[in-house]
Amino acid sequence: MRSLFFEGINQVGWRDIKEPQVMSDHEVLVQTIAASTCYVDNMIISGKSPFEPPFAIGHESVARIIDKGEAVTEFEIGDVVAVPYHRSCGECPSCSNKKPLNCDSKQTPLIPAYGMPDGENFGGMFTERYRVPYADHALIKIPDGLDPISAVAAGDTLTDAWSTVVPHVRNKPEAKVLITSNAGYGLYAVQWAIAAGAGLVTYVDDDPTRLAVASELGASTVVWVDGIELPPIYDVIVNERQGAESLRLCLLAAAPGAVCENVVIFFEDVPIPIGQMHYSGVTLRSSFCPSRNYMPEVIQDLANGMINPRLVESEIVALEDVPKRFVLPSHKPIVLFEETPE
Ligand SMILES: [Zn+2]
Ligand SMILES: [Zn+2]
Structure with a gap:
């Protein structure tokens, strides 16, 4: 076998x-x-x-x-x-x-x-x-x-993506959702966010194929480049893109009271913008999915x-x-x- x-x-x-x-x-x-x-x-x-x-x-x-x-x-x-x-x-x-x-x-x-x-x-x-x-x-x-x-x-991943998006959007209808990704997970998250009633879904990636799929699914797409910045308007944020820079981008894009779900497994400690997080009051959660x-x-x-x-x-x-x-x-x-x- x-x-x-x-x-x-x-x-x-x-x-x-x-x-x-x-x-x-x-x-x-x-x-x-x-x-x-x-x-x-x-x-x-x-x-x-x-x-x-x-x-x-x-x-x-x-x-x-x-x-x-x-x-x-x-x-x-x-x-x-x-x-x-x-x-x-x-x-x-x-x-x-x-x-x-x-x-x-x-x-x-x-x-x-x-x-x-x-x-x-x-x-x-x-x-x-x-x-x-x-x-x-x-x-x-x-x-x-x-x-x-x-x-x-x-x-x-399909259920993990559900858990990082759907309950939060149900709590805040019309939520603005940010998803950073470099795998299939982020596209599932796009689907769940739109289906749950998000007001805006922004998808960030550097892969043209996945960006095209995200766009077809109904997301606004942003091409990942080093040093990229986004406005601090997002209520629900999912970081599924490898590397500390993506987590930083997500945390700085938080609207007041936002929730940021980190899905990436970091095997080493990474810096986070704790000062800015203190002002937005963003909740950062990092977890495997039960x-x-x-x-x-x-x-x-x-x-x-x-x-x-x-x-x-x-x-x-x-x-x-x-x-x-x-x-x-x-x-x-x-x-x-x-x-x-x-
Ligand atoms: Zn897995
Ligand atoms: Zn048990």
Whole structure:
């Protein structure tokens, strides 16, 4: 069975690994239907993370249940499901307090997540089959009639982008939203912001392809250049662009009382314009997303046609082309593991 491994900087390749099996009564085994990359994969592949190769990568996929433990009662074999990138039990005090990233069942100092070297050996999601523990808690069923591929990122970036935009815009209708990006996440954020009723959505990037997509989705676009400045008018700000300069741009663009969501994982400390922040009173939040908390609402929003995430896809990549195409992954490549997903 094939699984995609990070083998070294700008090197990924398929390995033949042992077939996984259900190991506990609360687990299911799933067959991957489709998988995609997020900006974290780009960081790993390009050597911009502290994670040493080799390990199995991938933490965004939609899948079909093919086997299940005896304690799993909420799902049947054959169900198509969205799978969170993080693993959590759903029952411990942390999970009960809606903090699944701090699940007490974890055996790793890192967030227990797929596609990371976290020592729990669940592997990555660019794989034909994988195990999901605590399945009754973890999984969200894809409703009949919803294209499963549209939910490929529902366990990660699609829901993360929902969480950094939709609740804030609902709190402030007609909000002015600023999104800085250099991956597919920012385009999902554009879609959610417009669908939630933002009054203005400004999208900043340096990639002509993504800028064109953002424009088609309805955003005003600004080309990123070093030293760029924006007026301090934005109520909701999402920084998903690598580098301290983008975070600085975002914080200086805050309107009084704004909220700035930083999505970028900084592995080193970065300076922030704390003096100006004191005047605007901007709230800066920097966090991984506890996706599982928001996935039911996201899947419902997709089923209601609130957005079409497939407009953000950059390409369909054949399995044999993945090692070559993932050296510099495009912003939202889709890898199909089944020829004709239902
Ligand atoms: Zn991710
Ligand atoms: Zn837990």
